[in-house]
Amino acid sequence: xxxxxxxxxxxxxxxxxxPALPPEALWMLPGVESFALRLKPMLAHGGFALxxxxxxxxxxxxxxxxxxxxxxxPDLLVGVMQRPQSQLADFYRELxxxxxxxxxxxxRYGGFTSLRARWKAHCQSSLRRPVLLIDEAQETSAACLxxxxxxxxxxxxxxxxxxxxxxxxxxLPERFRSPELLPxxxxxxxxxxxxxxxxxQLEDYLSFALAQAGHAQLMTPELIRTLAAHALNxxxxxxxxxxxxxAAAAERNLPRIDEALFLELFSPQESKPRRARAxxxxxxxxxxxxxxxxxxxxxxxxxxLLGSNLAKG
Numbered sequence: 001x002x003x004x005x006x007x008x009x010x011x012x013x014x015x016x017x018x019p020a021l022p023p024e025a026l027w028m029l030p031g032v033e034s035f036a037l038r039l040k041p042m043l044a045h046g047g048f049a050l051x052x053x054x055x056x057x058x059x060x061x062x063x064x065x066x067x068x069x070x071x072x073x074p075d076l077l078v079g080v081m082q083r084p085q086s087q088l089a090d091f092y093r094e095l096x097x098x099x100x101x102x103x104x105x106x107x108r109y110g111g112f113t114s115l116r117a118r119w120k121a122h123c124q125s126s127l128r129r130p131v132l133l134i135d136e137a138q139e140t141s142a143a144c145l146x147x148x149x150x151x152x153x154x155x156x157x158x159x160x161x162x163x164x165x166x167x168x169x170x171x172l173p174e175r176f177r178s179p180e181l182l183p184x185x186x187x188x189x190x191x192x193x194x195x196x197x198x199x200x201q202l203e204d205y206l207s208f209a210l211a212q213a214g215h216a217q218l219m220t221p222e223l224i225r226t227l228a229a230h231a232l233n234x235x236x237x238x239x240x241x242x243x244x245x246x247a248a249a250a251e252r253n254l255p256r257i258d259e260a261l262f263l264e265l266f267s268p269q270e271s272k273p274r275r276a277r278a279x280x281x282x283x284x285x286x287x288x289x290x291x292x293x294x295x296x297x298x299x300x301x302x303x304x305l306l307g308s309n310l311a312k313g
Contacts, residue, residue: 006250016213017243025212026065027205029058035192036066039165043076046129046152046160048187051167053194056236060135062194063167070131077122077130085139088147095151099130115151119161129163138168142180149184196233203228205235206242218246220258227262241266 003015014022039049053059070078079098086094092111096103101118103111122130132148134140152162166172166188176185197205206224210216219227223245231238248265249257 001247001250006246009250009253010215010218010246012218013212013214015243015246016209017239017246021061023065023068025209026061026068027058027208028065029062029194030197030201031192031194032062032065035190036069038190039066042163042189043073043128043131046163047189048149048184049163049165049190049192050173050188051165051192051194052170052173054196054234055169056234057194057196058235059167059169059194062192063133063135063165066165067133073128075126076128077126079130079132081132081134084134084136085141086144087141088143091144091147095132098132112151116154116161119152120154123161129160132162132164133167134164135167137166138172138175142175142178145181145184149187197235198233199225199228199231202231202233202235202238206238218257220256223257223259223262226259230266 003018006012007015014020014025016025035051042049051059051062067078067080070076077099079095081094081098083090083094089105092103092108092115093105095101095115096111099115099118101111101114103114105111119130122128137145148162148164152160152164154161173185175181176188203224206219206227207216210218219242227238227241227245231241244265245257245261249261252261254261
């Protein structure tokens, strides 16, 4: 059954458990609102901000929500890097495309000065720094991160020409403790550490997701509590389980999803031990004689039994 069929069956505006969500379906994680308030002054001064946490906790969706808020601000230039794992030459090319600056790969100094001139012009016209968003920043090379730090620094590091928000897993803050990236790590002014969610917070997320999708009663309260308790405090795990339940319920044409389907899909199957098949012997069967070892035969008979090769040897 396709996603369109599932949405038509349950009257959903969209599938709330798939990654492609409309803006109104983005759930705000605890601490994100205060983090967003701390980012507003940085638009005027620039610098670095960091979002980090374990995989599956909602870092990318948080960065997506921040990007939506920034796009609503007039006269603000926002660039989203699509290939953070690029080497330095491609890193410059993508920066040039994001900020509409024609760059020549063979002229690194020309690209350096052109990008800075573009950012300075934007700062003077809008009184805000241009914004660069980098998701999966733990994949960005140390050379590119260092180049980015030098690119946006001006006036003996007293001024920043760019506001960069880095988003990555727990490997990223560990990298900032290395000697080559310590200068960048010490310049991060605002940080958001996303922690594993409690079952109560996951219940709130499920209720919000179902209500926004248009069917708040699709899951029973008992199932919502059960899902939240078995999701390992992880949003991605919760969404995967809920998506599987939704697809299975649609296949069975169930009007509502309850705990019975959860137990059917996710309960561990009891493995029965394999029993050795007993050999039953009928009364008419005669025991098979045990063959005599070949070493007990005479030499000529052994040669005949083993074949011509042994006879030749």
